Structure formats: C-alpha cells, structure tokens
Amino acid sequence: MLRMKWLVVVALAAFTLGAGLAHAQEKTGEIVGSIVAPVPKHRANAIVHVKNAGSGTSTAKVKMDQKGLIFVPRVLPIQKGTTVEFTNSDPTGHNVFTPDGDKYDLGTWPKGDSRKYTFTKAGVFRQLCRVHDDMIAFIVVLDTKYFAVSDKNGQFKLSGLPPGDYTLSTWHEKLGASDVTVKVTAGQAAKVDITLGAKK
Numbered sequence: 001m002l003r004m005k006w007l008v009v010v011a012l013a014a015f016t017l018g019a020g021l022a023h024a025q026e027k028t029g030e031i032v033g034s035i036v037a038p039v040p041k042h043r044a045n046a047i048v049h050v051k052n053a054g055s056g057t058s059t060a061k062v063k064m065d066q067k068g069l070i071f072v073p074r075v076l077p078i079q080k081g082t083t084v085e086f087t088n089s090d091p092t093g094h095n096v097f098t099p100d101g102d103k104y105d106l107g108t109w110p111k112g113d114s115r116k117y118t119f120t121k122a123g124v125f126r127q128l129c130r131v132h133d134d135m136i137a138f139i140v141v142l143d144t145k146y147f148a149v150s151d152k153n154g155q156f157k158l159s160g161l162p163p164g165d166y167t168l169s170t171w172h173e174k175l176g177a178s179d180v181t182v183k184v185t186a187g188q189a190a191k192v193d194i195t196l197g198a199k200k
C-alpha cells in the first residue's frame with residue numbers, strides 16, 4: 001500500500017514537470033507594424049490594440065507627468081483596471097481633470113505631489129489642466145493587454161501573442177484607420193502596415 005502511494009507521488013511529480021516543460025516550450029509570435037500617414041508627424045502616438053484577445057483587468061500602476069507645461073506622455077494606452085499616478089515636475093501648480101466618462105477633477109497640486117486614479121471603464125479620456133488651458137493628453141483605456149503606441153517613425157510592436165488570427169484596431173487623436181487582420185505564427189514576426197486617413 002505504501003509503495004502504491006509513492007508511485008502516485010512520483011507519477012504526479014513527473015506529470016507536473018512534463019506540463020511545466022510543455023508550457024515553457026509554448027511559442028508566441030509578434031506583430032511588427034508601421035503607421036503610414038500623409039504628414040510624417042502624425043505617424044507617432046497611434047495606439048494599436050488587439051480586439052479579439054487578451055481581455056481582462058490589469059492591476060498595473062503607471063505614471064503620467066506634467067513637465068515643461070506639457071503632459072508626458074501625451075498619449076497613454078492602458079488596460080482596464082490600471083491605476084495612473086499623476087505627478088508634477090514643474091515649479092508651478094498643475095490640475096488634472098477630464099470631461100469624459102466619470103468626469104473627474106483631481107484638484108491642483110504642487111511639484112513633488114501626486115494624485116491617483118484607477119480606470120475601470122474602457123474609453124478615451126482627455127486629460128486637461130484648469131491652470132493651463134492649452135495642456136492636453138489622452139489616456140486610452142482598453143479591454144486588452146495587447147497594445148502598443150507608435151514611435152516618431154510610426155513603428156510599433158506587439159509581443160507575446162499566442163499563434164492565431166487577430167484583428168487590430170487603431171486610435172489616433174486626429175486621424176482614423178480601418179481595422180486590419182493579421183495572422184501570428186509562433187516564433188515569427190508578422191508585418192503589417194496601417195494607413196491613417198480622415199477620422200470616421
């Protein structure tokens with residue numbers, strides 16, 4: 001009887017190890033993309049996200065600063081559930097409010113201080129400052145963990161995707177783009193071009 005028990009323990013251990021190894025070998029792929037826009041400066045700060053995978057709620061914490069009288073970054077994609085800490089690196093006081101969604105106003109605070117807000121609903125939330133009316137940033141809250149923002153050359157990369165067919169949706173503060181579909185294969189980088197045009 002004792003021997004049987006040990007056999008079960010050994011068999012379970014072997015099974016667990018095998019499952020662990022299989023998991024480690026599970027391959028993912030990536031999407032390497034390029035934003036195409038008629039005006040070069042519009043290639044930057046486009047948010048590309050996967051529509052049909054990776055949905056859920058994050059507990060991530062990220063920062064948005066106010067420095068040199070601008071929000072940094074100007075465009076911030078996050079997954080639903082993420083907490084954003086708004087910091088102030090300027091000698092002047094700054095405020096943060098949004099006219100969108102829950103329409104919060106976090107108040108006005110000096111350098112070194114900060115405020116936090118947890119975004120629980122998907123959507124585009126403009127970030128504005130009552131002290132400086134030309135300041136603006138965009139927090140784009142997504143349902144998925146798979147998102148990227150394009151750099152100044154329009155390049156972006158989505159990594160760690162299980163093989164499959166994906167639909168990519170793009171957000172840009174001034175321009176629009178049609179959704180595109182892309183096939184991801186394990187260990188490969190699928191290439192995709194997304195062309196921006198008039199917002200629909």
Ligand SMILES: [Cu+2]
Nearest residue numbers: 094129131132
């Ligand atoms: Cu301000």
